[in-house]
Amino acid sequence: MTNQSITPVSVASERPIDLRDANALKNRLPSASSGLMARADTYCPKVNDLPARLVAAEHVGSFLVDVPRATARQRRALLTFAVEDRIAAPIQSVQVVQGPLDSADPGRLLAFVLSQEVMAEIASADAPYLPEFLMIPRPDPEGGPAWSVWREGDRAVVRASDGIGFALRAAMLPSLWARAGHPKLYALAGTLGDALPAEDLSAAPPPPDPRDIAFSFARPAAAGTEGFAAWRWAAAAAGAALLIHLGLTAFDTAALKRIAQQERIAAEAAIAGVLPGVPLTGDVGPILARLTPTPSDAGRGPFLPLLNEVAGTLAQNSATVGFRRLSWGRRDNTLVVLMQSPGLEDLQRIEQDLESAGFAVRSGAATAGNGGAEVEMRITGGAGG
Known part of the structure; x- marks a missing residue:
């Protein structure tokens, strides 16, 4: 008969793991690529x-999510709900931050997810922090899905054409690339091996996107004017489109000059037939008042x-x-304007x-973030009212 009783064993099957420091596991996580830090x-x-x-x-999870149109405050809440079912952690233990994403469909946003512990360290820093994969420009998505890969040693950092980024062991890249549908x-940086048909750009890697490098998880107070550099990149193109959309180009100097010139031509033509011999001076107001019927205010x-009074006041502000x-x-003749500065x-x-x-x-609650x-x-x- 075989003895099946339990007997004590004085040796362990494997070497023990040192848990002296609560940050032991965190310290084992890799740091950012040295080449990307140089960029x-x-x-x-x-x-x-x-x-x-x-x-x-x-340390950074990145997700492409679709949310309805909303204000900045509502968008932060929508981002959190959109990624809650896609992360393997309680939503209270992480922070969700909107990332930069150009040329995206309306309502499609890039979400970054960080642990509360990492975000606390970033928030207390004096320097800007951003994910390392933002140092890699997004490959052109016109020809289909694509990956740009920065490899150093046995670690590879990937930036996808949809804007997300991640890191993995270089040995795992072929299998993950196959599961992703063989993107271009x-x-x-570095070679990807004969198993991966990659176009080699390591001799002259393209620079990162200006909007990506302007992003930061934390926005420290800047000395001088450098603190506005990030905002300028994002607002340079959007500002002109917003002004055109709201009709503020009506106050453009060139447009006013064209209107004045048309009025002068009309006055000269009127004087030639009605008041011959009367010279047209720079002040055409009295003459136009005599020749032009008084417009009726009915229906105005x-x-x-x-809008004209508000725009005139804003034009005097620097x-x-x-x-x-x-x-x-x-009903109450009230303009409701969402302003950004x-x-x-x-x-x-x-x-x-x-x-x-x-x-x-009457002003609502002001919000600040992303450099504005x-x-x-x-x-x-x-x-005048």
């Missing part, structure tokens, strides 16, 4: 004379006069401001100028 020193703007720092891709490959609404949304209430100080100065001009202004600030203002009345 950060070259391309990223300094803040407070400190270079940008990179967060290893293993670009090798930006209060919207355009109010602060940089953009309109993201504009609506009008006919580089900082809260500009919005406060605009509100004070409007009130000084005779407007009644925005607030909804309800503007009633006016200097």
